Amino acid sequence: MIEDVTFLHSNWIAYIAIGAIVLWLVFVWKEWSHFGKTKFWINITVALFAIMSIAVIALKPAVPILGKNTKVAVLTNGYDTKQLDSLKKVHKRIQTFPYKANQPIFKNIHTSDTVFVLGEGVAPFDFWQLEDHKVHYINSDSPSGVVRFQYDHSRVVGEQLQFEGLYNNPTKGNRLILEGPGGNGLDSISLESGKKQSFQLATHLKSVGTYTFSLVETDSLGKLLSKDPIPIKVLDRKGLKILIVNGFPTFETKYLKNYLAEMGHEVLVKSRITRGKYKFEYFNTDRIPIGAFSEKSLQPFDLVILDATTAKNVGQRSRTALENAIREKGLGLFIQPDDDFFRFRKDEVAFDFDREKSTETSLIDSPKNTIGKYPFIFKDQFQLQAIHKNNTENIVSAYKHLGKGKVSTTVLESTYELLLNGKTTDYQQLWSEIISSIGKKESAEVSWDEHSILGIKDQSYSFTLRTAIPEPEVITEEGYRIAMRSDIDISNLWTGITYPKKLGWNRLSIAQDTAAVLDYFVTDTTTWKSKSRYDNILRNRRQFDRQTEKVTKQISPAAPINPIGFYIFFLLCIGYLWLAPKLGKE
Template identity: 80%
Template sequence: MIEDITFLHSNWIPYISISAIVVWLVFVWKELPHFGKRKFWINITVALFAIVSLSIIALKPALPILGKNTKVIVLTNGYDTKQLDSLKKAHRRIQTFPYKANQPIFRNIQTSDTVFVLGEGVAPFDFWQLEDHKVHYITGDIPSGVVRFTYDHSRVVGEQLQLEGVYNNPTKGNLLILEGLGGNSLDSITLVSDTTTAFQVSTELKAMGNYVFSLIEKDSLGTIRSRDPIPVRVMDRTHLKILILNGFPTFETKYLKNYLAEMGHQVLVKSRITKGKYKFEYFNTDRIPIGTLSEENLAPFDLVILDASTAKNLGQPSRTALENAIREKGLGLFIQPEDDFFRSGKSITVFDFGREKSTETRLINSPKIRIGKYPFLFKDEFQLQAIHKNGTEHIVSAYKHLGKGKVSTTVLESTYELLLNGKTKEYQQLWSEIISAVGKKESAEVSWDKHSILGIKDQSYPFTLRTSIPEPEVTTDEDYRIALRNDIDISNLWTGTTYPKKLGWNRLSVAQDTIVVLEYFVTDTTTWKAKSGYDKIMKNKRFFDRVSKNNTKQISPLVPINPIGFYIFFLLCIGYLWLAPKLGEE
C-alpha cells in the first residue's frame, strides 16, 4: 500500500523539503535555551511532526485506483471467436473494444489492469497506447498464404529473377504462377497439402527497365485466388576490365574466360606455359603488356582473378602493389582455390575454413543441381560476406572487405562441369553473382542503401541515404521535401521516412544530384495480405514480450488521499506547542 503512494505535486519536493528543514532549524534555534532538558527534545520532535504534516498536505499524496471493469479485450483482424468466448466465460464483466488503426483504443474507460489482444495485433504506430498496460497477446491462426518471401529486387540483364518463399496452410492442387508482362506464365509450382511449403519460382531477365511481375495463385478450376506484385529493377550490364593470371592453363579458366567475353567484359588472360614463358589472350580489349604487377599496370582493371598458386607465389613488390590497389582503388580480387589453398595462411586476406567429408553440394537457388566442391566450408565470421550458400545454409562462396576493395574465393570445384552437363544458365548465374559482388564499383556522390522497393500506400516507407553532400535535400515526384536525420556517428549517413500517396512506381531524388534516384513501387493493402498479417503478428509478439518484462507496475488513475487526517494531526501538534508554555510545563 505504502509503495503505491505518489504525490501529485512531486515536482515541488525539493523546494518544500528545503523550506521545511529551514523552518525546523529556526524552531530548534528558538528552543536552544532549553537544550539538555526533556522539554527541548519533546518540542523539537512535535515541531518536526507538524512541519512534515504540513509538507505532506502541500504535496497532495494520492493512491492509484482501478475501476470496476479493469480487464478489457481488444479485437483485431483475424481473431479467434473461440478464444473470445473463453475469455468472456472466465471474466464475466470484461469489456471488448474493436480495434481501429490510428484511433483511441480505450474510449469509455481511462485504464485497465489487464488487456487481452486477440488476432493479428495492433499496428506498430499504435503500440504507444498499450505501453503502460499489462498485455496478454493471444494470436489466432497464422494467415493462409505466402507469409515470407525474398528476392533480389535489383538485377542485371541476363540474370535470373528468383523468388523464394514460404506458403502457410496451402490448398492441395493449387498453382503458384510467376506471371510476366502481358499475362505470360513464366514459371509455376504446384502446392501440396502441408502445414507450410517452401517454394521457388524464377525467370530470366532479358531487358533493362522497371518491371512488375506478379505471383498468382489459382485453384484447381483455374480461378485466380490472389495476385501479388513483384517489382524489379533490371539494370544494364556493367562491363568490367578483368585480368586473369594463372600459373598454368586450366579448364576452369578456359570456360570462365569464354563466358566473361560473351558477357561483354574486357578480359586479359596471362597463363604460364613453361618457366619464363607466358601465353597472353585478349578478349574485347586492345593488347596491353603485363609484366610484374605494379600499381600502374593494375590501375585500368576492375577485377583480378588469380589461381591459388599464383597468389601464394607473388613476390613482395607484386603483393604490395596488389594490396594497395585493392585498399586504395577499390580493385576486386578473386582467388581460384586448389587443395593447398585451404591449408595455407599466405593469402592476401586469410579465410577461415572448416573441413568436412562432402565433395558435392547443392546451392539454395539451384536445389536440384549438384556442384563439385572441395571438402571444406567457410567458417562464418563477422567480416565474411556470403555470396552463395548451400541447402544447409553453409557459406560456399564469400568475400571480405579490404579497404575500398574486396577479396573473394569459393570452396566450389570445377564449376565448368555445369556447362558440360548442359546447365549453362546455372553456370552463368553462379559466376555472374560472383563477378558482380566482387568487381570494382564506381564511387557515387549519392547512393541509396539496398532495402525493399515495395511500399504500401499511405503507410511509412523508410529509406537510407549515403552521400558526401553536407546537407542533402530529398524530394518526391510531387516536389515535396522530406525531413532527414543525420546519423550521430556516421556523418554521411542519412535516414528519412515518406508516406506515398500514389500507386505504382514512385521516385525519390536528391536536389543536389538528380542523377542517382531511388525508385520504389507502391501497392495497397489488398496485396500480400498473408505476409502483412504474419509480419504484424511477429512485431506484436516481440513488442508485447518486451513490454511485459519491463512493466512490473501498472499506471492507474490517481485519487488524492483525504487530507483531513493530516490537518487534525497538524493542529494537535501546533496546539501542544501553543499550550505547553502556558500550562507551565517544565
C-alpha cells in the first residue's frame, strides 16, 4: 500500500525538506546544553517527528482512487455484447465507458491497470488518451461491404476507368453497379456467397473534366442498398512526338503506329527496306528528315521506339547522342524485344531476366485474356519500376530511370494479336500505360501529390506539393490561407493540412501561380462506411499491438489523505515538548 502513496505537492519536496532540516538543526542547537543526557535525545527525536508531520501535511499525501486490480472496458461502435459479457465474467468489477470521438474517454476517472477496447476502435486523433495505459484491443468481426478499393484518380480522355475492390461477406444475388455521373449504369457484377470476393468494374472516359462516378449496390429485387462516390479527374490527352525506327517492317509496328496515330500522337516511322534504303511514314506531323541520331535530330521527340536489332547495331556516336538525350532532356526509349534481345550482354541492355517455360500469360488487369510472351520474366531489381504484372505477380513490362529520362522494354510478344482477336480495348489499354509511363514529361513548376483526392467533411485532408516557388501560399476557394511546412531535407517539398467544409469538389490553388490547382472531392461519413470501419480496425490493431510491446507507466488520479491524523500527531509532539520542561527539573 505504501508504494501507492503520492504527494500532490511533489514539486515542493526540495524546499520543504531544506526548511525542515534547518528548523530541526535550530532545535538541536537550542537543546545542545543538555547534550549527553537522555532527555536531549528524546527531545530532538520528538521535535523531528513534529517537523516531519507538518511537512507531510504541506506536501498533501494522496492514494489512487482506483485500485491496482481495476479493469476498464471502452465500448466503441460495433462492439460485440458477447465479448463484453465474457469480460464481465472474468473481471467482476470491470467498469465500462461508452466511447465518443473527440471527447474525454474516462472523463474524471482513469484506470491504473488495464483498458480493454471493444469494437471498431477509437479514432486515431484519440490515441493520445490511451498512451499511458496498458491496452488490449478486442476488435469486432470485419464489416460487410467494400473494405478495399483502388483506381487511378486521374486518367486521360479515351482511357479506361478501372475500379478494383474487395467485398467482405457478400450476399449472393446482390449486384454492384458502376454508375456514371448521370446515374446511368456502365458496368456491373453479381456477388456470390462466401467470405470475400474481389471484383473489377470498368468504363471508357469520353470527355475532359472532373466527374463523380458511383458504386451502387442493389439487392436481388433491384432495391438500392448503398451508393458511394468515385471521384475522378479526366485530363486532356497530350500528344507526344514519337520516333519509331525498325531494322525491317514488322506487324507489331504496323498496328502500333496506327494506334498511336489514332490517339493523336505525332508519329514518324523509319523502316529499313534494304541495305542503305529506308521507308519513311508520317502521321499527324510534317515531313522532316531523320538520319543518324544526333542531339539536333532527337530534340523534337518525346519518345523513341527501337526494335532490338536497331538498338544493338546503333553506332557509337548515335548511341552517345541517344543516351545524352535520355539523361539530360528526359527522352523516353522503348525497346521492342526479339529472341536475341534476351541474350544481349549486360553492358548492352539495362535489364536482367530469368528464363521460364511459359510462352503465354495474362495481365492482372485482364486475367481472361492471354497474351504471347517470350520465355522470360524480369528480375525484380532495385530501381526497376513495373508497368505491367501478370496474374502470378511477375513483371512483364517495366522501365528504369536514366537521368531525367526512362528506358523501357517488355517480355510480351505479338501484342497486335489482341486486336486480331477482337480485344481492341485491352490492346489500347496496354500500350496507353506503356506510352504514358515513359514518354517525356513537361517539368511543371508546381506538382501536387495526388495519392488520394477523397476527403471527409470537417476532417483533416493532408496534401503535398513540389515547387520551385520559395514560399508558396496555398489558398482555398473561400480565400483562406493554409499554413505550409517545408521538408527539412528537401527544400522544394511542402506539406499542408486543411479541414474542408463544403461537400463535393473543392479546389486548392497557389497565390503565386493560380493555374496550379489541386481538385479534390469531399464526402461525409455516411459513404464508404465499411471501408472506414475496416481501416479503423487495422489502425487500432497496429497502434495497440505496438503499445503492448513496451512497458507503460500507468497513471491514476489520486485522492488526498485526510490530514487530521497528522495534525493530532503534531499537537501531541508539540505538547510534550512544551510540557516536559515544566514537569522535570531544569
